Amino acid sequence: QALSSLKNPFRIFDPVNFYEVVATHIGMFPEIFTFSMRAYFKLKEIMRTERIDVVHDNQTLGYGLLLMKTLGVPVVATIHHPIPIDMKADLAQARKFSSKFRRIIFYSFIIMQHIVSKRMDRVVAVSDISAEDAVRIFHVPKSKVRVVHNGIDIEVFKKVDGVQKVPHNILMVGNTEDRKKGVIYLLQAMRILKNDTDVKLTIVDRKGDHTKYAPKLVHEYGLEDRVTFTGRLTTEELVRHYCAAEIAVTASIYEGFGLPCAEAMSCGTPVIATRAGALPEVVGDDDAGVLVPPEDPVALANAIKRLLADRALRQKMGQMARKRIEQRFSWEDAARRTLKIYEEVV
The missing domain is CATH 3.40.50.2000 (Glycogen Phosphorylase B;)
Known part of the structure; x- marks a missing residue:
């Protein structure tokens, strides 16, 4: 080449x-x-x-x-x-x-x-x-x-009028070939949940030859009817997926910052993230999201199940998430x- x-x-x-x-x-x-x-x-x-x-x-x-x-x-x-x-x-x-x-x-x-x-x-x-x-x-x-x-550009990553939540849908955004993103633990959590919880996972990642690791795990865990890969999305399409998800999950074992987590929060979507790297800095401890231990599919499954069952908590958490991003993570301050x-x- x-x-x-x-x-x-x-x-x-x-x-x-x-x-x-x-x-x-x-x-x-x-x-x-x-x-x-x-x-x-x-x-x-x-x-x-x-x-x-x-x-x-x-x-x-x-x-x-x-x-x-x-x-x-x-x-x-x-x-x-x-x-x-x-x-x-x-x-x-x-x-x-x-x-x-x-x-x-x-x-x-x-x-x-x-x-x-x-x-x-x-x-x-x-x-x-x-x-x-x-x-x-x-x-x-x-x-x-x-x-x-x-x-985070809060004028781009925000609630979109007319986009309805997809019931029982959770979202992951990230390069699943990157082992730090922890997709294996999220898929293991999905395997735990599949027999007693109605939940679907959408993964925003590339398709085809560039993405092999996660599809292989989906097949290995028997999750073909529960997991969907979107392929590449435009920014507008990505925002609509954030807004349509009931929960966004970041299962990483390390993040230097965690942009997908912050983007989801900016869209008013409740997040579940791990206590790994900078994710606690992004999510905070003021009820703007749920933090679980990294590399722990059981804790991840329990958090997903609990949050899916509590609509009022999801709404409150989404509002707090948006507020936190507005107050703490502006590009003007970064500049x-x-x-x-x-x-x-x-």
């Missing part, structure tokens, strides 16, 4: 291109390194005629960022969460040695991110827990870390905090 994208085939022998092709073929994930190098070369070119005050990286954390610093430009990096957390989750759920070995090869870029992250001028974390984890896992100096929570960080390093 990388070769076919080159207009001049001989450019394959450019060191960055050649490395990308070879590394991809042996199962590595070289794109974040190669992107950072190309970004460095482009920045160097631009700075011949333009003034650049700050470079802000969105968690590539590639070696090219260190080269950018040699140009005299401060570099700020956002870390949504340290990727070793993903690796740990993948390895824990891999059943075969060969699968574990492939995941170790894939995540080999973590060493680079460990080296680069601590050398940034500032690190922006999207939650308190991701800030703590950046310090603990990547050893980023605490003095360099700033927290800027993600924002102000980010600008302040830029002012620190310029």
Whole structure:
């Protein structure tokens, strides 16, 4: 794929291109390194005629960022969460040695991110827990870390007139191939509930060859008549699904923030989430949602059953959820905090 994208085939022998092709073929994930190098070369070119005050990286954390610093430009990096957390989750759920070995090869870029992250001028974390984890896992100096929570566009993610709740329908939004999302535990909860609770699960995720893990579990647990995959949705379609669901569930074993959970709350849909990563920061402790232990399908099933049986509680919780998002997670506040960080390093 990388070769076919080159207009001049001989450019394959450019060191960055050649490395990308070879590394991809042996199962590595070289794109974040190669992107950072190309970004460095482009920045160097631009700075011949333009003034650049700050470079802000969105968690590539590639070696090219260190080269950018040699140009005299401060570099700020956002870390949504340290990727070793993903690796740990993948390895824990891999059943075969060969699968574990492939995941170790894939995540080999973590060493680079460990080296680069601590050398940034500032690190922006999207939650308190991701800030703590950046310090603990990547050893980023605490003095360099700033927290800027993600924002939610409350004018987009809101109740839609005319959209009725689908009875007994719960919703999950996320990449089910990502083992951190905990789809296995949600499907195990569905298996527990299927004999005594009328409940249907809609999963917003891709279909086809890109999504194999969750459909395989659905078949293994005999849930074909209970679980539906939507495929990709537009933002408008996604909002309508949030509004139509009686409950939105985030069963993750870790979240650096948890955008689907916050989006559902913004739409006034009650949420059940795990006490994992930043989800307690998003859901809070003011009756805006239900928190359960991570990796606990029994607790998840009990929470789903209880909330489906209590319409008044769902309505109250949805109202509190919307209020919490409006008060705490605006993009305007995120922009102000980010600008302040830029002012620190310029």
